[in-house]
Amino acid sequence: MNNIIEVKKLNKKYKNLQAVKDLSFTVKEKEILGLLGPNGSGKTTTINCILSLLNFDSGEIKILGEKMTPEAYDIKRQIGVVFQDVAVFDELTVYENINYFCGLYIKDKEERRKYVEEAIDLVRLNEFKDFPPKKLSGGLLRRLNIACGIAHKPKIIFLDEPTVAVDPQSRNNILEGIKKLNQDGATIIYTTHYMEEVEILCDRIIILDKGEIIASGTAKELKELTNIEEKVTVEVDDLSIDIINELNKFKNIDEVIYDGHILYITFKKGKDNLLNLIEFMKDNKIKYNKFFSELPTLNDVFLELTGKELRD
């Protein structure tokens, strides 16, 4: 597969703040690459550097094999960007906004009309075509913002946290739309601080912290980086100190927390963790209500690599 985007040793400082540090990665044709990182980790800065909107201190950026510059109009023609902040004209309707931004790429009126209609279908704003942006809810506005960025059917799409402050249903619509764009052949760079999103959506994930890559790979590969096998939650009342101490001596145990009602147990990598736990409960005649186990998440990976939560 071809490299659509190559970033080599990118460094960007805002005055004294090193926002991006020695960042190198590639994006392959038709993949969805997720840039996952907490607030301020440098996701937006990275995208703006790639797009030649920002000066950077050092590094090299190539798109479609060519050096990216502000004058690289042939490259720009292939790119669509959905910025983190909603940027539309309040004075134009939904349709007119999409038409306006699409018109920066597509000159032919008839062709453009088709593209705009398709974009409206994709983000499901059909009912709101003639609405001014001011009358749209937050989620609908985000969808309009997306449509404005992708209506011209670009080959490469940058989406910077397109689902921030969006309700779950809108979010699912948006994610489905993005999947569809990808199936139609677009290469996608997607930034977010929601780990669930990158897990559902992305072929490959880069985890950023303080402007540096701390891990990258598929979701599965990343989870293998962590030492955790599973996390068990048990609803149980009146556990004695002795029992807790016993649990702490378990094989593969990482952490035991009990708040009087709910017991949280984290197991390190190993076999038969759940089986052993259930037998122990039986043997000690401990009665419990709910009992469930979860696999590690990207948050656990992040926690283990940085010592802090992905979401603060």
Added chain:
Amino acid sequence: MSHIFINQFKICLKKKSLIFWTLIFPIALGTFFNLAFSNIDESEKFKTIDIAVVNNEKFNENESFKELIRALSTDEEIFNPQYVNLEEAKSLLDNNKIKGYILLEEKIKVFVKENGLSQTIIKSVVDNFYQVGSAVNHIILDKQNLKNLVMEDLNRNYFKDVSNEKVSSIVTYFYTLIGMACLYGGVFGIKAVIDSESNLSKKAARVNVSPVHKFKLLLVSLVVALIIQFTENLILLGYLINILKIDFGNQTLPLIILAGAGSFAGISMGVLIGLSNKKSEDTKVGILMSVTMALSFLAGMMIKNMRELVDKNIPILGQINPVSMITKALYSLYYYDDLNIYFQNLFSLIIFTFVMITISYIILRRKKYDSI
């Protein structure tokens, strides 16, 4: 490009704040001025001077002088003469019915009771008649010519002041208002740069990641701005001239050219203000309003004679103030027949615009930013 042009038009016309500042506000202020000044207007109007001319033989023989008095009273409305005998003239003066009377003997004599502007004007007309008369003694005296020569002198020495009084107190307020409205057109310039500089708005970032050159977009926005602002200026002028009956002279073409140049100057100033800082659009509009108000104030919008005061004490300020330039150009159209002063100020206005645009261009050439 045409779709950008059409949409920019739509955006500008739908943006209520833009239309408010550039059209509604100046019209409202003009209406207010008109209400506030309509009384002053009456009291300060130049009044025709009541005089008497002794209708004796000498007077009837002197065709030139007769014609001059006639011309000054019917064409120019300077004198309101009564042709009477000497006794009547004396009693009219005693009863303060006239400011003075003219008696033709060997020489032409003027009799007055007090000294004042009216009296001086009567004397001056007579003096002028002598001077001009002797200067052109040997050529055939064209009557029209004589009147013009006399008027020229009166204008130079007296009416300038009299008219100045009248003009600076009322009409100049409206001329300054036009200057203010032109600079308020800067709101379009501010909007245009915010929509095209990616460190100022995300909408602009959208344009800058597209294959459209930002100068192209900016140019389209500015042309749209110019068309709208120019049209609004013409509407404002039409309102002042036709509804409020403000006198703008009768040189239509120079007036229209000035309205265009003024729009251009205002928009270019807005562009520079838009580029000067990274604050919000509202803040930038606030800066534009304050600067415009200050410049209008210095050009005499609130205080009579402010402009003369500035011109006398800080001449440089008067020379770089576009509101002053517009006011002076309008005033000269109203007052002078020749266009010298008009062109001087039009030229200054064009230089002002050129400077604004040059500085803006230097700032606008950046393609990438350290921070957006």
